[in-house]
Amino acid sequence: MNTPMNTRMRRRDLLKKGAVLTGLFGLAPTIFPGYAFASDKQEAGVSDKQEAGGSGKQVAGGSGKRPAGAPGKQSVGGPDEQAAGEGFFSNGPEADFETTPVEIRARLSANENPFGPSSKARQAMTDAMLLSYRYPITDRKRLIDAICSFEGIREDQLLLDAGSSPLLQAAAACYSSGTVVSANPTYEDLLKRAQAAGGKVIRVPLDGEYKYDLPALESAIDESTSLVYICNPNNPTATVLDTGKLRSFCERVSKKVPVFIDEAYIDLCDDPQKTTLIPMVKEGHNIIVARTFSKLYGMAGLRCGYVVAQPDIIKKLSFHTNGASSVSALTLAAAVASYQDKPYMEYAYKSIAASRKYVCEVLKKKAITYVPSQTNFVIFPVNMDGAAFAEKMMQQGVGVRSFRFFDKEWCRVSVGKMEEMEMFATALDKIL
Ligand SMILES: Cc1ncc(COP(=O)(O)O)c(C=O)c1O
Numbered sequence: 001m002n003t004p005m006n007t008r009m010r011r012r013d014l015l016k017k018g019a020v021l022t023g024l025f026g027l028a029p030t031i032f033p034g035y036a037f038a039s040d041k042q043e044a045g046v047s048d049k050q051e052a053g054g055s056g057k058q059v060a061g062g063s064g065k066r067p068a069g070a071p072g073k074q075s076v077g078g079p080d081e082q083a084a085g086e087g088f089f090s091n092g093p094e095a096d097f098e099t100t101p102v103e104i105r106a107r108l109s110a111n112e113n114p115f116g117p118s119s120k121a122r123q124a125m126t127d128a129m130l131l132s133y134r135y136p137i138t139d140r141k142r143l144i145d146a147i148c149s150f151e152g153i154r155e156d157q158l159l160l161d162a163g164s165s166p167l168l169q170a171a172a173a174c175y176s177s178g179t180v181v182s183a184n185p186t187y188e189d190l191l192k193r194a195q196a197a198g199g200k201v202i203r204v205p206l207d208g209e210y211k212y213d214l215p216a217l218e219s220a221i222d223e224s225t226s227l228v229y230i231c232n233p234n235n236p237t238a239t240v241l242d243t244g245k246l247r248s249f250c251e252r253v254s255k256k257v258p259v260f261i262d263e264a265y266i267d268l269c270d271d272p273q274k275t276t277l278i279p280m281v282k283e284g285h286n287i288i289v290a291r292t293f294s295k296l297y298g299m300a301g302l303r304c305g306y307v308v309a310q311p312d313i314i315k316k317l318s319f320h321t322n323g324a325s326s327v328s329a330l331t332l333a334a335a336v337a338s339y340q341d342k343p344y345m346e347y348a349y350k351s352i353a354a355s356r357k358y359v360c361e362v363l364k365k366k367a368i369t370y371v372p373s374q375t376n377f378v379i380f381p382v383n384m385d386g387a388a389f390a391e392k393m394m395q396q397g398v399g400v401r402s403f404r405f406f407d408k409e410w411c412r413v414s415v416g417k418m419e420e421m422e423m424f425a426t427a428l429d430k431i432l
Pocket of ligand 1: 110162163165166187231235262291294300304305
C-alpha cells in the first residue's frame with residue numbers, strides 16, 4: 001500500500017543503498033566520470049568551466065560552434081588583457097553553452113580527478129543524507145576543526161566556502177580598488193573578476209621555463225598595487241616555483257601588499273609539504289593561501305575549498321562570501337572523511353602520477369616537447385590551430401583544452417585514468 005509511512009520506509013531503503021546520491025543529486029558523473037552518463041555528453045563539447053572572456057579557447061564539440069560570448073582567439077582589450085588562462089565566469093552569456101553530438105569517452109579538459117571521492121567519503125555522504133534536513137552547523141564545525149588540525153592553523157585563520165572559486169572571487173571584490181599584479185598565462189578567475197569590478201590587472205609574461213617571473217613581478221608592483229596573485233602550481237603550464245625563491249619574494253612583497261597564492265594543485269605536486277606557503281601565514285606574513293577539495297580529493301562536483309590567511313583578511317573576505325551555510329552537509333561530511341582515508345589519497349596520487357608519466361612518454365616518442373608537469377595536466381605545443389586540434393580530438397571522443405600564448409598554439413590535457421590516457425594517445429596518433 002502506498003501510505004506515507006511506506007513511502008518513507010522505501011525512501012530510507014534507497015538512502016541506505018546510496019541510490020539517492022547518484023540519482024537525485026546528479027553526482028554520478030563526478031563519482032564515476034568518464035563514460036556513458038548523459039550529463040557527460042551534454043558537457044562534452046565545452047569544459048564545464050566557461051571561459052572568462054580571455055583567449056583561452058573553448059574546446060568546441062562536433063559542431064565546431066562556440067558558446068555565445070566565448071571569444072575564441074581574440075583578446076579582450078589592451079596588451080595587459082591578452083590573457084590566455086582559464087577561469088569560471090559562469091553568470092554571463094558564456095553559461096549558455098551548446099551540447100555536442102559527439103560522445104565524450106575521455107574527459108580530459110577540466111583537470112578533474114576521475115578516481116572521485118574516496119569510498120569513506122562516499123559512505124559519509126550516504127550517512128549525512130539522513131540528517132540533511134538540518135542546517136549544517138555542526139558538520140561545518142567538524143570540517144573546520146579537521147582542517148585546522150590538518151594544517152596546524154587557528155580557526156580565525158580559516159575561511160571555508162563552496163570551492164575555492166567563491167574565495168578567489170571574494171578576493172577580487174576586496175582588492176579591485178587597486179591594481180592586481182599577476183602573470184600570463186595563468187588561472188584567470190580572480191583576475192577577470194577584479195577587472196569586471198573595475199580594477200586594473202597587470203599580467204607579467206611567464207619566464208622561459210613557463211614559470212612566474214618573480215623579479216619582473218616585483219618590478220611591476222607600485223603604490224597602486226592592491227594584490228599579487230600567484231598560481232602555484234600554475235594553471236595552465238603545470239609549473240612549480242622554487243620554494244626558497246617564492247618565500248623570499250613573499251617576505252619582501254607582503255610587507256607592502258598581500259600576496260594571494262592559489263594552491264589548487266598543491267596536493268598533486270612532488271612535495272606538497274615543502275611547496276605550500278601555509279607556514280608563512282602561520283609565521284604572521286600577509287599571505288593568503290587558497291586550497292580546494294576539487295583536485296586530489298576528487299570532489300570538484302561537491303564544491304569545497306578554503307583560504308588560510310591572517311584574521312583581519314579572513315574577516316574582510318568573509319563579507320564577500322555567502323556565509324556559513326554555503327557548503328552542504330554532504331560535502332562537509334565527504335571532506336572530513338577524505339582526511340581519514342590516507343591510503344585512498346595515496347592511491348589517487350600514485351595513479352595520477354603513473355598516468356602523467358605515460359602521457360609524457362607518449363609525447364616524447366612523438367618528439368613533442370611538453371612543459372614538465374607537477375600536476376594532473378600536461379601542456380604541449382601543437383603545430384596547428386589549437387582550437388582546430390582540440391576539435392579533432394573531440395571527434396575522437398577525447399576532450400582537451402586549447403590555449404594560445406607566446407605566439408604558439410597549445411593543448412592542455414588533463415591526466416585521468418590510464419584507459420583514458422590510452423584513448424588520448426590513440427587520438428593523438430591520428431592527428432599529429
Ligand atoms: C588554479 C585554479 N584555482 C582555482 C580553481 C577553482 O577550483 P574550485 O572552485 O573547484 O575549488 C581551479 C579550477 O580548476 C584552478 O585551476
